[in-house]
Amino acid sequence: MRLTELHRTTGYRLATLFLVLFGVIALLLFGYLYREITGFEQERIDDWLLREHAELKREAPDELVARFEHQNQFDPRRQRPFGLFEASGKHLAGGYAGGQPAIPVFDQPFSMRLANLPGQPPGRCIAAHVPDNRIALQCQNTLELDHFDDELLHALLSTAMITLVIGLIGATLIGISAMRRFDAVTASIEEIVAGNLSRRLPVHAKRDDIDRLVVVVNGMLDEIERLMNEVKGVCDAIAHDLRTPLTRVLGGLERAQRRARTEAEYRAAIDETIVETSGLLRTFNALLRISEIESGVRRAGFTSVDLAAVADDVFEFYEPTAEDKQIGFRLQRTVSGPLEIRGDPNLLFEALANLVENAIKFAPDGGVVHITLWHDTRGTGVTVKDDGPGIARAERDAVLRRFYRGEASRRTPGSGLGLSLVAAVAGMHGMTLEFHDADVGCEISLFKPAQSQLADSR
Structure with a gap:
């Protein structure tokens, strides 16, 4: 895969998608912070102006000039220029020199340029009519506040740009990493398609x-x-x-x-x-x-099957054969009542019949074959045991393969397909075929695990 195809990778697309989502959320958050911070500063100034305005209203008329001049002495930098003007607009007192500016509204805070100050800085003001047809103007120079707002906006935009660049770099690295992984997987698949069935797809340690x-x-x-x-x-x-x-x-x-x-x-x-x-x-x-x-086409016809009834039918079917060979043939039950499982009764009969037929075939003359039905914490099943030559531990997996004939069965008639059929039926029913270690002969259990029975009942 070429780098020009990077944008087509799922990792890159997901990374850029999350980057866009993060960007939208960050933009909304930055906008909210900017509005709240600047709004808080303006509210603080307006609150101060309203308090000064209220005190001005309570001031005696003959003391207004002295008040404005006193305030002017403590404000050499004109950060809070006050001005008292006649009705004609002539300046009477205060640090706001020059003529009276245009006032859009009285008794409410408003914004305007402080035209008579150096640089005409922005300001927040409040005006009031006072006795003797005079006008009092109280202002707060907001140049530093505006500068702070500009710096805040610049910081937020810079942070957003840095985040965007880092996010794009991260998305690119994620996409390249995904490309490398998929290239490795693709190479392995191509090798498998070419005929190397022993090849496997690479697995990383992170287990994602x-x-x-x-x-x-x-x-x-x-x-x-x-x-x-x-x-x-x-x-x-x-x-x-x-x-x-x-x-x-x-x-x-x-x-x-x-x-x-x-x-x-x-x-x-x-x-x-x-x-x-x-x-x-x-x-x-x-x-x-x-x-x-093995195709599982008959799984759709599964019904509730009494494994005990199936075992009874198998026992009845093979009892004459055991008598002809003079073999002791016994059916035992460790529990009473039906042993219900989900399955195909004909296939279960066929599987159990193969186990019993093998047991009778390999049991010596005068030997014994046991069929035991049981139900415990492991599940529900049936065990077939004989006292024949048995199956070596090393051959237990091999005897389930088709046509495999163990050393003990090479001189007996058969095709080597009986246990393969039993394994196929067990797999279709979710059952377990288990070999047991026996002192003499062979002991095999076919059972439905308890967890599988619980899942079937649901």
Whole structure:
């Protein structure tokens, strides 16, 4: 970004906006202060003039000349020139020399130029009719006050200009800082777009609003990188895991083409092909099922679901399978009554069924599989426990990836998608899938945290 584009940055615009707002407020404040200060000085002078005027009214007529001359002796600089004039305008006494000036109003303060004084300074005066058709004029030289007003106005304007310059400099620095940050962010984004998904947007130590946004974007990039790696892993896993059954299908068909002679032999070859193809179809259906769940399209149809009823259905469905394998199969409840959560009953059944199916599959002959329903401070959930080979701690994250097969399950039938589907259902429902450390076998809990339940109820 070039400096000529500085005015387009949000930081510069916000800084100049606040500068304008501050300028308007400062202008109003300065105007108010100027008016109040100058008004106070004028009110003080007017108050003094009115008091002098009142005393003059009480003065004896024959003492007015002496009063004006006495005042003149104590005012050599003519800061308060008084003048007593005849009706014709002739000067009788006082420091206001010369003829009587034009008087606009009597018995009220007024402003005028003190024309008979050097420099004709501005003044504030009051005039009165006194006995013997004489006119008394009392004034206050306001040259210093006007000078103070000019200096005050100059100081206020100078302060405003300095503030404006400093504000513009500050806005420019803020804009340049924002430009540099956005340039760094833009460069990182361009590098990410070019294919470097490990690149992240820079975060500053001050943790402002931009940094909060950058942290969220970096989290999104982490998730995108994880999904891309997962997609790559899934593609590699599909190519690896489906290559064997496809090879078997092709090999069986080629053998049937070369060797089969009777109808029974052809039927046997076709049956083997159907079995292999059905397994492939189940794998692809599971992949599509996981994608549908992860898309969240069924979240709109969530209703109140009794997790205990779902567990009862799963227990009833897999009880014959456990009996055939001579496995002890038990359903326990730590609390009575329904265990209500928000969700899709079919998906919750499918998730719990996968956990139970895995437990039965890996439990040894004569082993035991426990399904436990519980509700406590953590939330509401179900725990499935078996006494099979278990899942190593190092593999607990990996088994949730698609097509991953742990060391203990490589020789057992399956596609490696069961726990991936359970994780997808858990994520869709805001549930937690948690592995527990067990002395023997595997113990997995699927539960709705208490805080999530409270938010759903609202």
